[in-house]
Amino acid sequence: MIQIHGLTQQFSNGRGIFDVTFEVEKGEVFGFLGPNGAGKSTTIRHLMGYIKPQEGAAVIHGFNTWEQQEKARAKVGYLPGEISFMDGMNGLEFIQLMAGMQGRKDKKRRNELIERLQFEPKTPIRKMSKGMKQKVGIVVTFMHNPEVYILDEPTSGLDPLMQKVFIDLVLEEKAKGKTFLMSSHSFAEIERTCDRAAIIKDGRIVTVQNINDLQFMQRKIYEITLENKNDAERIQASNLIIEDINGNVVRIVVQGDYNKLIEELSKVNVTNINSVNQSLEDVFMNYYDAKETVK
Amino acid sequence: MNISLFRQMVKLNMKNFLCFGFGSALYVVLMTSLYPLFADNTEAVNELIKIVPETMKNALGFDSLTSYGGFISAEYFGLFFPIILGVFSVMTATQLLAHLVDKGSMAYLLSTKVSRSQIAFTQGFVLISGLLLIVSLTFLGGIAAGEALIDEQYSLEFYTFFQINFVGFLLFFVVGGYSFLVSSLCNDEKTSLGTAGALTFIFYGLDMAGKISPDFEWLRNITPFSLYNPSEIASGDAEIFVPSLILFGMGCFTYAAAVVVFKHRNLPL
Numbered sequence: 001m002i003q004i005h006g007l008t009q010q011f012s013n014g015r016g017i018f019d020v021t022f023e024v025e026k027g028e029v030f031g032f033l034g035p036n037g038a039g040k041s042t043t044i045r046h047l048m049g050y051i052k053p054q055e056g057a058a059v060i061h062g063f064n065t066w067e068q069q070e071k072a073r074a075k076v077g078y079l080p081g082e083i084s085f086m087d088g089m090n091g092l093e094f095i096q097l098m099a100g101m102q103g104r105k106d107k108k109r110r111n112e113l114i115e116r117l118q119f120e121p122k123t124p125i126r127k128m129s130k131g132m133k134q135k136v137g138i139v140v141t142f143m144h145n146p147e148v149y150i151l152d153e154p155t156s157g158l159d160p161l162m163q164k165v166f167i168d169l170v171l172e173e174k175a176k177g178k179t180f181l182m183s184s185h186s187f188a189e190i191e192r193t194c195d196r197a198a199i200i201k202d203g204r205i206v207t208v209q210n211i212n213d214l215q216f217m218q219r220k221i222y223e224i225t226l227e228n229k230n231d232a233e234r235i236q237a238s239n240l241i242i243e244d245i246n247g248n249v250v251r252i253v254v255q256g257d258y259n260k261l262i263e264e265l266s267k268v269n270v271t272n273i274n275s276v277n278q279s280l281e282d283v284f285m286n287y288y289d290a291k292e293t294v295k
Numbered sequence: 296m297n298i299s300l301f302r303q304m305v306k307l308n309m310k311n312f313l314c315f316g317f318g319s320a321l322y323v324v325l326m327t328s329l330y331p332l333f334a335d336n337t338e339a340v341n342e343l344i345k346i347v348p349e350t351m352k353n354a355l356g357f358d359s360l361t362s363y364g365g366f367i368s369a370e371y372f373g374l375f376f377p378i379i380l381g382v383f384s385v386m387t388a389t390q391l392l393a394h395l396v397d398k399g400s401m402a403y404l405l406s407t408k409v410s411r412s413q414i415a416f417t418q419g420f421v422l423i424s425g426l427l428l429i430v431s432l433t434f435l436g437g438i439a440a441g442e443a444l445i446d447e448q449y450s451l452e453f454y455t456f457f458q459i460n461f462v463g464f465l466l467f468f469v470v471g472g473y474s475f476l477v478s479s480l481c482n483d484e485k486t487s488l489g490t491a492g493a494l495t496f497i498f499y500g501l502d503m504a505g506k507i508s509p510d511f512e513w514l515r516n517i518t519p520f521s522l523y524n525p526s527e528i529a530s531g532d533a534e535i536f537v538p539s540l541i542l543f544g545m546g547c548f549t550y551a552a553a554v555v556v557f558k559h560r561n562l563p564l
């Protein structure tokens with residue numbers, strides 16, 4: 001459904017994307033992972049036909065996204081990463097404008113989405129919070145029943161409850177055989193919905209993997225509070241990878257081998273387990289490093 | 296041309312259109328209401344005009360103050376009308392493309408099957424519609440005020456007044472056109488506003504300079520403003536067919552160029 005081949009765009013400051021290549025199959029939910037500034041949005045901007053590729057090409061539904069951009073866009077639902085609507089309108093007017101441009105007259109789907117996302121569409125846009133604008137954006141993206149969804153950091157600004165609603169929405173559309181490309185800087189955000197994911201770093205694709213494989217590869221840190229110092233010492237004596245010990249609080253690094261962790265922990269008294277939030281680079285640190293030495 | 300976009304854009308800009316339109320119309324009415332004062336004191340006014348240097352008279356069109364047509368074309372259409380419509384053209388042209396690109400809202404407009412050319416064309420059409428509305432209101436205001444306030448003997452022929460407005464519209468069709476072209480080239484709203492504003496100011500200034508000094512007469516060849524001579528149209532000395540055709544051609548060219556530029560360039564969205 002989406003083919004990106006050798007896409008290259010170098011900006012004057014030396015950054016950009018280099019030889020980006022991957023494919024998204026029909027009916028697949030594809031994650032596009034990378035830290036901020038890695039080139040996710042630049043790649044997506046090529047898919048929307050905003051920039052002419054210096055080299056390579058992107059194709060959606062058989063149409064080149066630069067040369068036949070309006071045809072490529074016709075079946076795409078796009079949610080930009082930076083939301084900025086036009087001033088002087090309310091949400092409903094904006095939705096109507098977009099519906100008109102999408103050539104969509106049916107209001108059923110639109111109203112259903114507004115109902116689910118629970119917001120007042122007649123609020124003037126300049127008075128909307130970031131989360132509310134994101135909801136308007138989601139309505140606009142989903143209301144015309146597109147074949148392909150391109151979502152740039154879709155859950156930013158949504159509260160956990162609405163993130164859940166959003167994920168349900170994605171899964172429903174996936175069940176209908178729709179294709180998704182979803183960018184994110186957090187693995188946790190996409191692992192619930194995606195089948196596969198590409199990781200991009202400094203403008204280059206580092207890997208394209210199944211989500212299950214990525215889940216296995218990720219490096220997690222657990223902060224475990226033990227009952228006393230003796231227990232902490234016993235853990236230290238085991239062959240778990242200890243990142244840090246502070247009194248009876250131990251930080252343990254786990255990569256795939258959860259059984260070993262459980263085995264060792266069962267020998268001591270645990271009072272609390274906390275998983276530590278990490279950036280994408282930290283989660284896939286080993287992988288990133290390994291890849292670099294190979295180069 | 297996309298109807299939904301056009302409708303929403305006109306709705307967004309209507310307040311501006313009406314403000315400028317009624318502002319311009321009100322000014323014509325105001326100036327017209329002043330004319331009887333001049334007409335009753337023609338001699339005194341003529342004495343006064345004699346003091347004014349010849350060159351200034353040319354620039355301000357003072358030599359034709361003795362008739363209503365001469366008065367209104369010199370005092371309004373030669374002076375404030377270009378300023379009001381110039382400001383409007385530069386502002387609105389920037390608002391319709393560069394502003395949306397700069398703010399990023401263009402990303403939404405460009406997320407559907409509507410092509411870039413269609414969007415640029417629609418936005419250009421919004422600008423032209425605005426100009427047309429403003430000039431129409433000015434025209435109607437002038438006609439109404441002329442009927443109500445000016446004695447039959449001084450009054451300006453309907454057709455002549457129409458010509459003054461028509462060529463005036465064409466001039467700002469061109470000013471709007473190059474401003475729109477600038478707007479289509481700019482990623483930054485302020486650059487667009489500054490460039491189009493400076494161009495307009497220079498073109499207006501060149502025309503003025505050329506009128507004031509015979510040495511700089513040639514300057515008038517490089518500005519579209521010299522193709523619009525309301526005073527001469529009022530006195531019946533102007534040939535309007537060729538200038539109108541040139542203005543129309545320049546306008547069409549600049550709008551078309553803007554659409555082509557917008558279609559092919561990289562957008563920072």
